Amino acid sequence: MNLRTLTKRIFLLDAHYPRSIIAFIILCTIFFLWRIPNLNIDPGLRSLVPANHEIVKNMELAEDLFSSNEIVIVAVESENLLSERNLIKLSFLHDSLESMPSVSRVASIYNQRYIVPDDGGFEIQKLLEKIPSDSIENQKFIETIYASDIIGNLISADLDIMCFIAQITASTDFDEIAFRDDIYSIVSHFEGPEKIYLASSIISSAESIDNVKRDMRTFTPIALGLMILLLILSFRSWTGTFLPLFVVGFSILWTFGLMAWLEISVPIIGGLIPIMLIAIANNYGIHIISHYYEFTKIDQNLSRTEILKRTMKRLGMPIFLAGITTVISFMSLMTHELSKVREIGLLVSFGIAVSFFLSLFFIPAILILVPRPTYLGKENSLESVNNFLVNWGKFFVRNRVPFLSILFVGMFLFSFGIRDITIDTVPDNFFPEDSKIRKSSAVINKTFGGSTQLNILIEGDIYDPLSLEHIDRLMSHIKEKNEAVSSTYSIADVIKKMHYSFNNGNIDSLKIPSSRELIEQYMFLHSIAGEDNDFDLILNDTDDPSFSQCFVRIKKVSTVDLMDLVDDTEDYIRSNYYDGRPIKPMLSGPAALLGAVSHLVIRGQIISLAIASLILFIIMSLVFRSFIGGLFASLPMLLAVLLIFGFLGNFGIPLNMTTSLLTCILVGVGIDYSVHFLWHLREHIRDGEELEQAISNTMKVSGKGILFNGISVVVGFSVLMYSVFLPLKAFSVLIMASISFCLIGGMAILPAMISLIDPNFIRK
Amino acid sequence: MKVKQDKVISLVILSISVFLIILWIYGIYNNSANPIVHSEFSLKNLVAWANYNTDLIIIIYVFLSLQLAGISEFKQGQDYLIVAFISLVFTPIGLLFIKNEKNDKT
Numbered sequence: 001m002n003l004r005t006l007t008k009r010i011f012l013l014d015a016h017y018p019r020s021i022i023a024f025i026i027l028c029t030i031f032f033l034w035r036i037p038n039l040n041i042d043p044g045l046r047s048l049v050p051a052n053h054e055i056v057k058n059m060e061l062a063e064d065l066f067s068s069n070e071i072v073i074v075a076v077e078s079e080n081l082l083s084e085r086n087l088i089k090l091s092f093l094h095d096s097l098e099s100m101p102s103v104s105r106v107a108s109i110y111n112q113r114y115i116v117p118d119d120g121g122f123e124i125q126k127l128l129e130k131i132p133s134d135s136i137e138n139q140k141f142i143e144t145i146y147a148s149d150i151i152g153n154l155i156s157a158d159l160d161i162m163c164f165i166a167q168i169t170a171s172t173d174f175d176e177i178a179f180r181d182d183i184y185s186i187v188s189h190f191e192g193p194e195k196i197y198l199a200s201s202i203i204s205s206a207e208s209i210d211n212v213k214r215d216m217r218t219f220t221p222i223a224l225g226l227m228i229l230l231l232i233l234s235f236r237s238w239t240g241t242f243l244p245l246f247v248v249g250f251s252i253l254w255t256f257g258l259m260a261w262l263e264i265s266v267p268i269i270g271g272l273i274p275i276m277l278i279a280i281a282n283n284y285g286i287h288i289i290s291h292y293y294e295f296t297k298i299d300q301n302l303s304r305t306e307i308l309k310r311t312m313k314r315l316g317m318p319i320f321l322a323g324i325t326t327v328i329s330f331m332s333l334m335t336h337e338l339s340k341v342r343e344i345g346l347l348v349s350f351g352i353a354v355s356f357f358l359s360l361f362f363i364p365a366i367l368i369l370v371p372r373p374t375y376l377g378k379e380n381s382l383e384s385v386n387n388f389l390v391n392w393g394k395f396f397v398r399n400r401v402p403f404l405s406i407l408f409v410g411m412f413l414f415s416f417g418i419r420d421i422t423i424d425t426v427p428d429n430f431f432p433e434d435s436k437i438r439k440s441s442a443v444i445n446k447t448f449g450g451s452t453q454l455n456i457l458i459e460g461d462i463y464d465p466l467s468l469e470h471i472d473r474l475m476s477h478i479k480e481k482n483e484a485v486s487s488t489y490s491i492a493d494v495i496k497k498m499h500y501s502f503n504n505g506n507i508d509s510l511k512i513p514s515s516r517e518l519i520e521q522y523m524f525l526h527s528i529a530g531e532d533n534d535f536d537l538i539l540n541d542t543d544d545p546s547f548s549q550c551f552v553r554i555k556k557v558s559t560v561d562l563m564d565l566v567d568d569t570e571d572y573i574r575s576n577y578y579d580g581r582p583i584k585p586m587l588s589g590p591a592a593l594l595g596a597v598s599h600l601v602i603r604g605q606i607i608s609l610a611i612a613s614l615i616l617f618i619i620m621s622l623v624f625r626s627f628i629g630g631l632f633a634s635l636p637m638l639l640a641v642l643l644i645f646g647f648l649g650n651f652g653i654p655l656n657m658t659t660s661l662l663t664c665i666l667v668g669v670g671i672d673y674s675v676h677f678l679w680h681l682r683e684h685i686r687d688g689e690e691l692e693q694a695i696s697n698t699m700k701v702s703g704k705g706i707l708f709n710g711i712s713v714v715v716g717f718s719v720l721m722y723s724v725f726l727p728l729k730a731f732s733v734l735i736m737a738s739i740s741f742c743l744i745g746g747m748a749i750l751p752a753m754i755s756l757i758d759p760n761f762i763r764k
Numbered sequence: 765m766k767v768k769q770d771k772v773i774s775l776v777i778l779s780i781s782v783f784l785i786i787l788w789i790y791g792i793y794n795n796s797a798n799p800i801v802h803s804e805f806s807l808k809n810l811v812a813w814a815n816y817n818t819d820l821i822i823i824i825y826v827f828l829s830l831q832l833a834g835i836s837e838f839k840q841g842q843d844y845l846i847v848a849f850i851s852l853v854f855t856p857i858g859l860l861f862i863k864n865e866k867n868d869k870t
Contacts, residue, residue, distance in 0.1 A: 017766070018770065022774065023778045225826065237837065237844045238833070374842060
């Protein structure tokens with residue numbers, strides 16, 4: 001059974017059982033709706049990375065061995081920070097933070113201890129034994145602060161800002177939003193006149209999620225409203241406005257319903273599914289309506305069934321091709337290394353397939369049952385649009401040489417921007433520079449060396465002097481080679497400090513002792529003078545540790561710096577500890593995760609784009625039975641991809657997970673426009689029309705569908721430009737630019753190039 | 765014959781759909797974890813809900829107005845752009861005052 005026979009059978013089914021088809025689609029929608037209330041949202045970054053990724057496994061191991069993997073820094077600024085009143089007040093803040101369920105430990109001046117050289121040994125002293133009540137005690141306390149190592153770590157050099165470092169256990173089911181709300185609630189009790197700053201990747205993630213939710217709720221109805229208005233103005237009928245939108249709505253519900261039935265949680269980038277379906281899936285419906293109206297205009301006396309029969313006959317193949325190529329472009333995401341992006345690719349493919357089938361069944365079923373729009377019966381209806389499209393086509397055909405010359409030269413120059421593309425997956429950078437989050441981060445980065453940390457898990461015989469020597473070397477290498485690193489902390493630092501103090505502060509003894517027994521003695525002494533949980537974060541067992549955790553604090557959080565840090569550390573580990581001896585270092589923590597995600601984003605982007613382009617080129621070559629045909633069909637899409645990457649670079653819009661999914665929309669939409677244009681152009685030429693006339697007629701029917709679809713999406717998404725959340729703003733600009741480039745590709749480049757080259761494949 | 769068969773099949777499917785919707789609402793209502801079940805129904809709560817969900821109310825109003833304008837387009841043979849405007853500005857009641865211009869040929 002060939003495709004034409006199949007299209008005919010679909011039409012017969014539509015014509016004979018329209019009510020049953022509509023009822024069946026409603027039943028299916030209820031089936032998918034059933035589980036949607038059970039849909040889970042998973043906003044965490046970790047869920048994006050495959051569970052078997054080395055860093056995720058290391059993070060799980062670190063969670064099992066130690067009590068923390070993320071930090072939240074709460075900084076308090078006051079002119080009289082160390083006054084009795086403030087110290088009492090802030091001690092309650094310390095206690096409140098420590099009482100939070102997901103906080104394993106809080107480090108602050110209230111519980112900090114330091115090693116003091118003692119006669120023939122060392123002592124572990126509390127930094128703040130009691131809150132100073134007079135100026136003498138206060139002066140003594142200030143001297144103690146300067147004598148300890150906490151300046152720039154827990155308190156600023158000018159003693160105006162102090163910080164509380166809360167260690168968090170962020171397991172896979174950690175609720176970032178609930179945590180953010182809890183800590184904001186605690187902090188609000190202590191704010192004023194002191195200023196309080198909060199910084200953490202957890203809080204940034206929670207704020208991102210809230211911003212996305214709020215902006216989506218505000219702007220999506222406005223975007224849809226604008227799209228509806230555009231469609232009403234374009235088609236001036238209920239069928240032209242709502243049938244394509246119903247198809248999109250059903251496909252969105254079915255897609256989320258499928259996620260609920262398969263118990264797939266919605267990741268943060270899952271919010272893009274409706275956007276992608278709105279941008280792509282209403283295409284099929286708009287083309288059916290556009291053709292249906294045009295055939296109605298040509299012969300008003302034909303019955304609805306007859307017009308629909310002609311429409312389906314004309315559109316069956318191009319819609320099938322447009323659907324299958326778009327599905328393939330999204331299925332190419334299956335090669336992506338980020339598991340959630342793979343899931344999104346599969347689900348959007350499902351959504352597009354649904355909208356394709358609904359366009360073939362639901363829209364014709366409704367069109368059979370309802371009268372044709374009254375507006376079509378009027379003289380000159382849609383005449384102005386038709387004239388515009390015909391003149392548009394003629395303009396580009398007449399001026400093809402100057403147009404194509406300017407275009408290609410412009411594109412060549414524009415594409416230089418690709419070199420300047422940056423990558424940004426850091427949640428802090430999603431907010432404007434004057435936002436509270438960015439301001440807090442700036443204060444904390446400047447005063448305390450950042451709120452993001454890279455954790456390094458070390459496996460080995462930790463108390464072996466050689467192991468400690470290597471831990472110390474690894475930390476020194478990281479600090480020396482990476483400007484972004486503000487400080488490092490490991491068990492080697494503690495041992496060195498104890499050895500130094502034990503030798504009465506002799507600077508030559510600030511090193512790892514060569515005797516294992518001595519190291520064990522130091523640890524024993526520390527255990528007597530200190531507290532039980534002093535080494536909870538860095539040793540899995542104080543008697544005979546086999547794992548240790550080291551911390552690298554990062555002051556400058558940019559994705560490039562993080563990627564460089566992760567790459568450099570991995571290279572160092574690979575070249576020095578390839579056999580896991582004497583230590584086996586493993587990267588872990590949020591910084592490592594961000595670095596890994598960034599790598600996966602770029603690699604996945606390039607691979608999936610290349611695969612999609614290649615497959616689509618092969619399909620188009622087969623469909624038009626010509627290599628040149630494949631090239632023509634793929635060219636507008638490839639030029640649009642080039643333009644969008646040039647756009648990213650020239651306008652300084654960074655590449656992140658959302659922008660990386662954009663190329664799929666671009667490929668899907670771009671190929672749809674090309675298929676419709678080229679297929680209908682070939683049909684017109686087969687009908688015996690001259691090339692120029694065929695281009696005009698193609699513009700009139702297919703061009704209308706392309707224009708109405710493109711303009712409605714562009715205008716609809718323009719409202720997201722008013723979002724304060726930078727990724728959404730960037731996404732709306734990119735969607736508009738992508739669809740505009742595809743429109744130029746389908747409605748200007750193709751007519752100009754076809755008329756210039758007059759390729760054979762359109763006459764086959 | 766096929767029209768009759770079509771009507772019967774669609775009626776059966778729609779009946780199943782309605783049954784499922786009732787079952788669904790019943791399930792939601794009986795779910796003790798659902799906050800709707802616990803909230804007391806009063807005018808004050810309704811106003812508070814409406815105040816919080818103004819956007820939702822506007823969306824529902826616009827959607828219903830445009831659907832009713834669609835019915836007016838089919839039943840009364842009106843230009844959809846005009847009836848959509850009347851329905852949105854003067855509420856769908858405004859559609860009742862429009863003259864029927866239905867052309868049987870369409």
